[in-house]
Amino acid sequence: MVVGESGLGKSTLINTLFNRELYAEKEARNPGDEPASSVRIETVSTDIEENGVKLHLTVVDTPGFGDALNNVDSWRVIVDEINSRFDQYLEAETKINRTNIADNRVHALLYFIEPTGHALKSLDITFMKQVHEKVNLIPVIAKSDTMTEDEVLEFKTRILDDIKNQGINYFVPEQFDNEDDETVSSTEEILSRIPFAIVGSTKELQTEDGRIVRGRSYPWGIVEVDNEDHCDFIKLRQLLIRNFLEDLKEKTSKILYENYRSEKLKRLGIEQDDSVFREFDPVVKQEEERALHEAKLAKMEAEMKSVFQHKVSEREKKLQKSEAELFTRHKEMREKLLKQIKMLEEKKRDLENLRVAPASEPTASQPSKSRKGFLR
Known part of the structure; x- marks a missing residue:
């Protein structure tokens, strides 16, 4: 105009x-x-x-x-x-x-x-x-x-x-x-x-x-x-x-x-009522869809994070239980090994004592020397 x-x-x-x-x-x-x-x-x-x-x-x-x-x-x-x-x-x-x-x-x-x-x-x-x-x-x-x-x-x-x-x-x-x-x-x-x-x-x-x-x-x-x-x-x-x-x-x-x-x-x-016509605005519609998509992604991310944390927690509990069992088993085996070592040491001392005894005292199996005399 x-x-x-x-x-x-x-x-x-x-x-x-x-x-x-x-x-x-x-x-x-x-x-x-x-x-x-x-x-x-x-x-x-x-x-x-x-x-x-x-x-x-x-x-x-x-x-x-x-x-x-x-x-x-x-x-x-x-x-x-x-x-x-x-x-x-x-x-x-x-x-x-x-x-x-x-x-x-x-x-x-x-x-x-x-x-x-x-x-x-x-x-x-x-x-x-x-x-x-x-x-x-x-x-x-x-x-x-x-x-x-x-x-x-x-x-x-x-x-x-x-x-x-x-x-x-x-x-x-x-x-x-x-x-x-x-x-x-x-x-x-x-x-x-x-x-x-x-x-x-x-x-x-x-x-x-x-x-x-x-x-x-x-x-x-x-x-x-x-x-x-x-x-x-x-x-x-x-x-x-x-x-x-x-x-x-x-x-x-x-x-x-x-x-x-x-x-x-x-x-x-x-x-x-602006809400009636809001969906016909492509820009507003696109913003709403983007917001919904971001909210959906955030929810999925939160769920995945929760599942991941739950699995990690369960895995940690299993590892802690396995660690406790291994520690107990290790303790038992160590105690058993210490007992065996103690027994072996005792047997070793006994054997050493037996080797020393013949050199210091006669044994009953050795024949005694007879003396000549009327008692013969």
Whole structure:
């Protein structure tokens, strides 16, 4: 969706972004000729293919915004359109067959700020405060080639200060800890250019050095659309199409739409039970399955540890019993061996005593010498 006052180059920027004439050149209109509350909603859809990647693009234009004398409620038609698209998606979700739900929600809103060089107007602040919680708001400074480089930088600072003071949220891509340094540097470079100072043109011009570029020709030179030194068009295209297309859709689906759906269901008296829808979130489901798997592994590990400790305890008891039996047997055998040694020593002493006895005393078997005499 593109929103901004007439004459700020919304159609030209869209044609420049996708390098095709989605919008034909419009005839100049006098804003005073438009009736009050003349904001309209115009939709253009097309299929874009680049390097084998197909994209179904729908651009929602809001001609007439800010052109009336009284613009107090000029934002209401646009907010109603955003809410209506949320309602269509919510209604599709409640049907029985939800396999092919057409997603017509607004995934990005480019808000064109007039290059006054001063600060945000009350209409700018009012509109952004009405939509910043419903869409991914991306502020851009239209026709930045009407200001000098220093004026652009000063104007950006004033815009960011107003946005911060008013509590307005604009789209900031989510950054992750595991991203490489090149990706982090690229993201920081894109964020540093917000609000994007853009110049739109599909006309091809030849520069003094012979290059063919898209840009605008002035007496003092050519402003190149695809030159980062001249404007922020390249960074805006990277944000919208190349780097964060899925991030825009994911934030719309998981945050902006969910907040709108919850608030609407509460207004209808239906309280949201997150546990009912928790199983449909693949990330939460995966975390639950991982937690269950880890708990199951922890239980199995505890059981195995208990069985192991039980077997070790039984084995220790058997070893202690075997050790006690061996000790008792060893003690008995030692006592028996000591007795045998004692008996052998006693027999040895007896034998030694027997060997000594014949040398000191006569035995009865030896014949006694007879004496000669009358007694013979």
